[in-house]
Amino acid sequence: MLLTEPRHAAFQAPLPRLTAAQAPLTREVRVVNEFGESRDIAIPAERDLTVYVDKRELVTLMTLGAHPEWLVLGYLRNQRLVRSVHDIESITVDWEVGAASVKTRAGIDGIEARTARRVVTTGCGQGSVFGGLMDEIDQIALPPEARLRQSDLYAMLKAIRERDSVYKSAGSVHGCALFRGSELLVFVEDVGRHNAVDTIAGWMWLQDPAAMDGADKAFYTTGRLTSEMVIKSAQMGVPVVVSRSGTTQMGLAVAERVGLCAVGRATHQRFLCFTHPQRLWRDVEPPRPPQAVAPQTTSR
Known part of the structure; x- marks a missing residue:
């Protein structure tokens, strides 16, 4: 079975409140080419976003920042820290301080123990996951008929x-x-x-x-x-x-x-x-x- 709550639980609470924080995705810089000629080009505007869950610092993500609220929600989902979108009350992103504040409805049980072990992955910029990569993998059941x-x-x-x-x-x-x-x-x-x-x-x-x-x-x-x-x-x-x-x-x-x-x-x-x-x-x-x-x- 997939790592989510049963569907009948999906309507027990509203969707989380999200900000719609925006930031420039690129910035102009001046470069010099192999002929000594100067010109302006665009580069991605990488920035850091520190995630706080119920006022507890969790992780700092290096991101382009296109959809930071979706990113934080998906990060919590894929790290298996929350089982349902309805566990989250709100996600507030403030680019002036580079922070995302997550408020849950009932906290995350055992968050200290569940985030104590971190695996650095081969993701660009060194991604990481909490716990073992193979934890709970045998509970995943993809539909056999899907093509x-x-x-x-x-x-x-x-x-x-x-x-x-x-x-x-x-x-x-x-x-x-x-x-x-x-x-x-x-x-x-x-x-x-x-x-x-x-x-x-x-x-x-x-x-x-x-x-x-x-x-x-x-x-x-x-x-x-x-x-x-x-x-x-x-x-x-x-x-x-x-x-x-x-x-x-x-x-x-x-x-x-x-x-x-x-x-x-x-x-x-x-x-x-x-x-x-x-x-x-x-x-x-x-x-x-x-x-x-x-x-x-x-x-x-």
């Missing part, structure tokens, strides 16, 4: 290529997206892929629970499929994850274990399916690359 059409996979890649993004203007960020078939539901960029997936997890919790089950969704990331990325996607109930990059050994092992279809090196109409290929519905046949012709040799 993704290959044509929808190609449509996903096309939508990402055509989207305006911070990466196109400033580089140095990762992008993540959630799709239902070929429909792009939400797209998030951040300085680390772990932040981007947490932000999407937070967004999902704020939607109508009847419409936001992960079973019919696919997740896209520009970053590699590490164990952290695979576990977080599985915790969100998403059975297919697509990456522009590849996978790691541990990411592959976790995907095999939880029944997640991991697709990597996905660009245009090319990809490699690393795990559970039965989740891909091959409804189209892409053109094959031309065969290399061996050079002709002549005898003398």
Whole structure:
């Protein structure tokens, strides 16, 4: 079963109150190129955000800051510190002091013990998770019948290529997206892929629970499929994850274990399916690359 409260509990409390804090995503800097010429370019505006839960300092996140309230909510979800969005009363972000204040409805049981052990992951900027990476993983059950059409996979890649993004203007960020078939539901960029997936997890919790089950969704990331990325996607109930990059050994092992279809090196109409290929519905046949012709040799 997924690591959330039963659905009948979802209506026992209202959704949390959130601020809508905003900050510039890029800033202009002057650079000098290899010819000694000066010009202005945009770079991502990375900033720190210290999260306080019930006035207790929890963690400092380095983030682009596009949707900080979603990020904090998704971080608490993916760290398994809260079981339901309704456990949170409010999230207040103040960029002037670089802080996010989380108020819960009934506190977090044993928060000191649950956050005592921290694992530094391979996420950009060194992400981290509390507790063991494999804790509770065998409780995750992804729907066995969930599949993704290959044509929808190609449509996903096309939508990402055509989207305006911070990466196109400033580089140095990762992008993540959630799709239902070929429909792009939400797209998030951040300085680390772990932040981007947490932000999407937070967004999902704020939607109508009847419409936001992960079973019919696919997740896209520009970053590699590490164990952290695979576990977080599985915790969100998403059975297919697509990456522009590849996978790691541990990411592959976790995907095999939880029944997640991991697709990597996905660009245009090319990809490699690393795990559970039965989740891909091959409804189209892409053109094959031309065969290399061996050079002709002549005898003398």
